[in-house]
Amino acid sequence: MNFCSHCGESIEQLVPAGDNRLRDVCSSCGTIHYSNPNNVCGAILTWGEKILLCKRAIEPRYGLWTLPAGFMENGETIAQAAAREAMEEANAEAKQLDLFGIFNLPHISQVYLMFQGELKTDQVSPGEESLETDLFAVEDIPWQQLAFPVVKHSLELFINSGGQQKVHVTTAVKLAERKFEWLDQ
Amino acid sequence: MNFCSHCGESIEQLVPAGDNRLRDVCSSCGTIHYSNPNNVCGAILTWGEKILLCKRAIEPRYGLWTLPAGFMENGETIAQAAAREAMEEANAEAKQLDLFGIFNLPHISQVYLMFQGELKTDQVSPGEESLETDLFAVEDIPWQQLAFPVVKHSLELFINSGGQQKVHVTTAVKLAERKFEWLDQ
Numbered sequence: 452m453n454f455c456s457h458c459g460e461s462i463e464q465l466v467p468a469g470d471n472r473l474r475d476v477c478s479s480c481g482t483i484h485y486s487n488p489n490n491v492c493g494a495i496l497t498w499g500e501k502i503l504l505c506k507r508a509i510e511p512r513y514g515l516w517t518l519p520a521g522f523m524e525n526g527e528t529i530a531q532a533a534a535r536e537a538m539e540e541a542n543a544e545a546k547q548l549d550l551f552g553i554f555n556l557p558h559i560s561q562v563y564l565m566f567q568g569e570l571k572t573d574q575v576s577p578g579e580e581s582l583e584t585d586l587f588a589v590e591d592i593p594w595q596q597l598a599f600p601v602v603k604h605s606l607e608l609f610i611n612s613g614g615q616q617k618v619h620v621t622t623a624v625k626l627a628e629r630k631f632e633w634l635d636q
Numbered sequence: 637m638n639f640c641s642h643c644g645e646s647i648e649q650l651v652p653a654g655d656n657r658l659r660d661v662c663s664s665c666g667t668i669h670y671s672n673p674n675n676v677c678g679a680i681l682t683w684g685e686k687i688l689l690c691k692r693a694i695e696p697r698y699g700l701w702t703l704p705a706g707f708m709e710n711g712e713t714i715a716q717a718a719a720r721e722a723m724e725e726a727n728a729e730a731k732q733l734d735l736f737g738i739f740n741l742p743h744i745s746q747v748y749l750m751f752q753g754e755l756k757t758d759q760v761s762p763g764e765e766s767l768e769t770d771l772f773a774v775e776d777i778p779w780q781q782l783a784f785p786v787v788k789h790s791l792e793l794f795i796n797s798g799g800q801q802k803v804h805v806t807t808a809v810k811l812a813e814r815k816f817e818w819l820d821q
Contacts, residue, residue: 487710
């Protein structure tokens with residue numbers, strides 16, 4: 452942030468009175484511009500024993516497989532955001548969405564909120580952000596072609612949870628590039 | 637948003653290519669400025685049968701009682717945010733925090749993530765944002781002096797849950813000023 456989005460004057464970094472963190476503060480009008488984590492909402496949608504994946508038509512990780520998921524928008528709930536992403540990326544509709552996992556990614560200030568649900572039909576098709584959509588049996592999941600560590604983690608937790616209705620809360624601890632350990636909470 | 641925080645030029649509202657929502661876009665450098673929901677993390681902390689509440693020393697709702705809670709910061713997990721808020725507002729430390737509820741407030745684009753936990757000691761005291769801190773037996777909770785509907789909802793769910801380890805997911809539907817109905821998911 453270089454300029455105040457309110458008045459257009461220059462920004463300085465300082466700790467405002469009563470605060471304990473550096474913030475972007477306007478040197479002219481005094482507006483404090485906060486930056487906070489974003490939520491990414493998505494879903495593991497099943498048709499019988501098969502799981503819906505989408506092949507990404509956008510960067511980052513173009514051409515790799517992912518679960519339908521994306522940034523939550525203003526004015527919606529976390530379940531609405533997950534349902535919208537499934538529709539936008541795979542023209543997919545779920546019968547019901549249940550919260551399945553919350554995954555902290557503090558190194559990029561994101562929180563993933565993943566739901567699980569059953570597809571209403573097996574008629575799925577790529578939206579604008581997908582090259583392909585497909586339903587994968589567990590043994591056919593393209594583990595080496597998954598777009599993000601959090602997608603792999605979600606799928607592993609889902610497959611190993613055996614249908615338990617528990618909300619998993621885990622945190623990604625970065626060990627190396629694209630290599631993470633997932634700790635409870 | 638009036639000015640681009642990147643280059644300082646003027647902003648126009650338009651739907652970018654490949655998008656389906658109005659965004660703040662810079663007319664000069666083309667930067668798209670997204671606005672997304674914020675997370676508020678907090679905790680219901682108990683000492684025996686008593687619950688910690690804080691009397692607000694800041695607006696909005698100065699002088700009314702609340703659960704320790706506040707905006708999640710970049711670089712932290714949801715549990716770390718809840719623990720930090722309990723420390724900042726009440727010098728309170730929990731033995732362990734377990735996720736208890738996720739409350740959608742789409743009318744103000746906020747998501748509350750509330751934890752439950754036991755206090756390590758009953759030595760709590762007001763931080764900068766609190767006038768008082770106190771431990772309340774359920775029958776002494778100042779229901780008419782609570783700061784926010786989501787605080788009342790959290791306390792009611794907690795008291796009625798009887799210690800079940802379920803994560804509640806509900807949404808505030810605004811019926812009138814300061815009057816909400818809470819729907820599952």
